[in-house]
Amino acid sequence: MNWLKDFVRPKLKELVGGGKDIPENLWRQCPSCQQMIFHRDLDENLNVCQHCGHHMRIGVGQRLGLLFDGGEYKTVQFASKVVDPLKFRDLKKYTERLKEYQSKTAEDDALIVAHGKMGGQNVVIAAFNFAFMGGSMGAAVGEGILTASRLAQVQDASLIVIPASGGARMQEGILSLMQMPRTTIAVEEVKEKGLPYLVLLTDPTTGGVSASFAMLGDVAIAEPGCVIGFAGRRVIEQTIRQELPKDFQSAEYLLDHGMIDMVVERKKLRSTIIRVLSLLRNTGAPADVVELMAEPVPMGDGKKAKGPIIDAPIPHGAGPTKND
Amino acid sequence: MHHYLDFEKSIAELEGKIEELRHLTGDGEVNIADEVSKLQDKLEKQLNQLYAKLSPWQKAQVARHPERPHAVDYIKALIEDFTPLAGDRLFAEDAAVVGGLGRFRGQSVMVLGIEKGKDTETRVKHNFGMAMPEGYRKAQRLMLMADRFRLPVITFVDTSGAYPGADAEERGQAEAIAKAIEVSFKLRVPFISVVIGEGGSGGAIALASANTVLMLEHSIYSVISPEGCASILWRDGSMNKEAAEALRLTAQDLLELKVVDAVVPEPMGGAHRNPRAAMMAVADEISRQLEALKRMDGGQLKTKRREKFLEMGQVGLG
Ligand SMILES: [Zn+2]
Numbered sequence: 001m002n003w004l005k006d007f008v009r010p011k012l013k014e015l016v017g018g019g020k021d022i023p024e025n026l027w028r029q030c031p032s033c034q035q036m037i038f039h040r041d042l043d044e045n046l047n048v049c050q051h052c053g054h055h056m057r058i059g060v061g062q063r064l065g066l067l068f069d070g071g072e073y074k075t076v077q078f079a080s081k082v083v084d085p086l087k088f089r090d091l092k093k094y095t096e097r098l099k100e101y102q103s104k105t106a107e108d109d110a111l112i113v114a115h116g117k118m119g120g121q122n123v124v125i126a127a128f129n130f131a132f133m134g135g136s137m138g139a140a141v142g143e144g145i146l147t148a149s150r151l152a153q154v155q156d157a158s159l160i161v162i163p164a165s166g167g168a169r170m171q172e173g174i175l176s177l178m179q180m181p182r183t184t185i186a187v188e189e190v191k192e193k194g195l196p197y198l199v200l201l202t203d204p205t206t207g208g209v210s211a212s213f214a215m216l217g218d219v220a221i222a223e224p225g226c227v228i229g230f231a232g233r234r235v236i237e238q239t240i241r242q243e244l245p246k247d248f249q250s251a252e253y254l255l256d257h258g259m260i261d262m263v264v265e266r267k268k269l270r271s272t273i274i275r276v277l278s279l280l281r282n283t284g285a286p287a288d289v290v291e292l293m294a295e296p297v298p299m300g301d302g303k304k305a306k307g308p309i310i311d312a313p314i315p316h317g318a319g320p321t322k323n324d
Numbered sequence: 325m326h327h328y329l330d331f332e333k334s335i336a337e338l339e340g341k342i343e344e345l346r347h348l349t350g351d352g353e354v355n356i357a358d359e360v361s362k363l364q365d366k367l368e369k370q371l372n373q374l375y376a377k378l379s380p381w382q383k384a385q386v387a388r389h390p391e392r393p394h395a396v397d398y399i400k401a402l403i404e405d406f407t408p409l410a411g412d413r414l415f416a417e418d419a420a421v422v423g424g425l426g427r428f429r430g431q432s433v434m435v436l437g438i439e440k441g442k443d444t445e446t447r448v449k450h451n452f453g454m455a456m457p458e459g460y461r462k463a464q465r466l467m468l469m470a471d472r473f474r475l476p477v478i479t480f481v482d483t484s485g486a487y488p489g490a491d492a493e494e495r496g497q498a499e500a501i502a503k504a505i506e507v508s509f510k511l512r513v514p515f516i517s518v519v520i521g522e523g524g525s526g527g528a529i530a531l532a533s534a535n536t537v538l539m540l541e542h543s544i545y546s547v548i549s550p551e552g553c554a555s556i557l558w559r560d561g562s563m564n565k566e567a568a569e570a571l572r573l574t575a576q577d578l579l580e581l582k583v584v585d586a587v588v589p590e591p592m593g594g595a596h597r598n599p600r601a602a603m604m605a606v607a608d609e610i611s612r613q614l615e616a617l618k619r620m621d622g623g624q625l626k627t628k629r630r631e632k633f634l635e636m637g638q639v640g641l642g
Contacts, residue, residue: 142637175583179636180505184509185634211526214502257494
């Protein structure tokens with residue numbers, strides 16, 4: 001599966017200090033055009049195929065590094081009160097599964113909450129880690145979205161959520177379903193404070209995640225080609241007994257059907273998000289991202305961005321931060 | 325003829341015997357009336373025993389029993405002057421979501437229900453209780469209308485889930501459900517949901533983000549059907565029983581998890597054996613809950629509803 005390679009590689013790179021070759025991974029085949037891509041080219045191109053533009057998944061660390069100013073951010077620790085509420089067991093115990101993924105990803109669960117600046121503005125990002133049980137949403141993820149929401153409110157920050165999730169975490173049964181209203185309330189709080197809530201949809205955004213906070217952004221931006229939908233393709237094909245077109249549930253398909261605002265390629269995401277946030281908050285165009293813009297930005301009287309905003313404290317109960 | 329579930333063989337036999345005896349009136353030496361009443365006692369005892377300890381999978385079957393009272397039955401029985409309202413004002417009317425104005429024990433209310441249908445014709449009409457985006461958008465519209473006129477909202481939830489079709493996706497099924505949940509947390513009026521049969525995942529929570537969530541004794545409410553869960557986690561669709569156990573989808577488990585606020589007892593042998601009694605028990609519970617909610621002002625109702633759902637997942641089973 002691609003997500004393993006996508007995730008493990010940058011992670012390994014981080015561990016060994018970056019730059020070191022992993023011999024068996026020197027070449028990757030593009031799952032879309034089948035061409036071979038040299039790993040360094042792939043790295044330079046942010047995991048986007050240089051031949052066909054196919055966007056492969058990237059790890060959360062790399063994703064956050066691409067978005068925040070100078071690649072700098074702090075993560076926030078959070079934890080759910082109950083880890084295995086149903087004492088769930090299928091072919092394996094849920095607690096065992098959790099441990100496996102925790103050691104595989106070196107993360108506690110499928111969501112990372114980080115805060116920092118984008119274009120000089122305070123931003124809180126909650127990013128899903130697809131490598132952790134398919135980015136599935138249980139109580140811990142719900143807790144993380146709520147933590148991110150409360151942090152954004154205290155810091156007067158914009159909230160960005162980046163789903164990469166197959167949906168609810170079945171092993172938490174009804175309580176995973178209950179994270180849909182829980183996260184919906186969390187993002188609603190941010191909206192009611194007059195703060196921007198932006199969703200960056202990445203591959204995949206489906207099920208209970210798409211049917212809650214992921215579809216409620218003030219602005220919805222998607223990466224090219226990512227899958228966004230409620231029901232799974234196979235389930236639908238069984239229901240209607242028809243094969244679906246290849247682009248069904250793709251970001252472009254959703255754009256055509258009026259469900260999202262824009263499809264933006266990876267290397268333009270940072271500048272686009274900064275532009276949207278600065279427009280929503282009326283802060284003027286930050287100078288450092290202008291050259292990355294897809295289209296010329298009306299500069300008006302040439303006002304620069306406001307000076308850096310002093311970091312606000314973390315809300316009570318959000319826990320200590322650590323440098324990532 | 326009564327529809328028997330696979331674990332009701334002994335019940336079917338007893339009722340068959342009783343039926344036979346009743347047709348034999350007068351031509352035997354045995355006192356038929358006596359024998360019938362003995363068998364009746366036995367039947368009652370067996371039904372009580374059987375239904376007192378239904379397994380989660382058996383409850384799933386009861387929850388889907390074709391003769392179980394459905395949303396339209398509740399509306400007919402409990403709501404006076406029911407005045408159906410149609411359409412989402414955007415695309416279409418979705419008959420899977422029945423809704424409208426009416427009076428519940430004298431109080432004007434907005435009622436919504438997901439209806440499965442009871443025979444081929446009505447099942448097709450209501451799309452087997454699988455709502456389309458327009459159904460959830462109609463629900464949003466009616467909930468907001470209730471808010472505007474300060475009318476309590478009552479929903480009857482009975483669905484295997486939102487419709488998984490290409491057209492539903494095309495018109496934004498995910499967004500329609502998400503928005504229905506969002507709207508639910510804006511309301512400043514009492515909001516009561518009753519899971520009367522099957523509470524199927526996102527399609528159910530779209531209409532169940534309420535101040536008070538009630539469940540019938542043998543109804544189920546789950547993030548995924550036992551069949552779906554079995555085929556994904558066990559990779560074997562026949563592991564329904566195991567999946568149903570693991571999912572903890574019964575009303576009793578959900579009460580312990582604080583996902584539901586009260587469980588409404590069903591008549592002996594399940595709601596399908598005495599729909600009238602089941603529906604009246606639901607009405608009494610709605611009435612009790614509504615009185616309590618009506619003592620709160622709009623702001624409190626909204627805040628309490630949010631606080632309740634923000635706590636979801638903080639309690640596990642003992
Ligand atoms: Zn390619």
